[in-house]
Amino acid sequence: MIGWIDTGEMVIVLLLAALAIFILWESFKRAKPASRNTSATPEQTASELGLLIGAVVLAITGTLAMLDPTHVHTTGRSAFFWNALFGAFGKLGIAAVFWIAAVLALGAWYVRRKTRLSSAQKQAHSGL
Numbered sequence: 001m002i003g004w005i006d007t008g009e010m011v012i013v014l015l016l017a018a019l020a021i022f023i024l025w026e027s028f029k030r031a032k033p034a035s036r037n038t039s040a041t042p043e044q045t046a047s048e049l050g051l052l053i054g055a056v057v058l059a060i061t062g063t064l065a066m067l068d069p070t071h072v073h074t075t076g077r078s079a080f081f082w083n084a085l086f087g088a089f090g091k092l093g094i095a096a097v098f099w100i101a102a103v104l105a106l107g108a109w110y111v112r113r114k115t116r117l118s119s120a121q122k123q124a125h126s127g128l
Contacts, residue, residue, distance in 0.1 A: 007064075007067075008064045008067075008068065011060065011064065015057075015060070045112075045116065047112065048109055048112055048113055048116075051105050051106075051108055051109035051112065052105075052106075052109055054102075054105045055102045055103075055105035055106045055109065056102075058098050058099070058101045058102035058105060059098070059099060059102040061098045062094075062095040062096070062097070062098030062099040062102065063095065065091060065094045065095045065098060066091050066092060066094075066095035068091065082094065085097065
């Protein structure tokens with residue numbers, strides 16, 4: 001904790017502010033119809049971008065879980081899982097779960113992108 005500001009909350013607020021700035025920036029950026037990209041493979045689809053953003057969020061959450069100095073026993077639906085994980089591996093175990101989820105999201109992004117690019121290449125070669 002830096003002074004009276006929780007660093008975890010500060011990181012989340014900064015990420016949300018960056019997202020809001022990005023959304024505003026993109027909404028004011030207008031492409032003219034003649035200058036639009038008409039290639040068969042656009043740079044990034046919404047689901048691919050969502051997977052990338054999700055992977056970054058999971059990685060940051062894992063880092064914040066590792067840096068958090070306290071652990072309060074959780075209650076609720078998945079309390080048994082988190083409390084057992086913390087009891088067995090400590091803070092590093094909880095962080096590892098988030099990091100593994102981030103790597104899986106990156107893997108899903110890679111597979112989706114590779115599949116889309118290869119199918120677009122096949123369509124370009126077949127003349128469709």
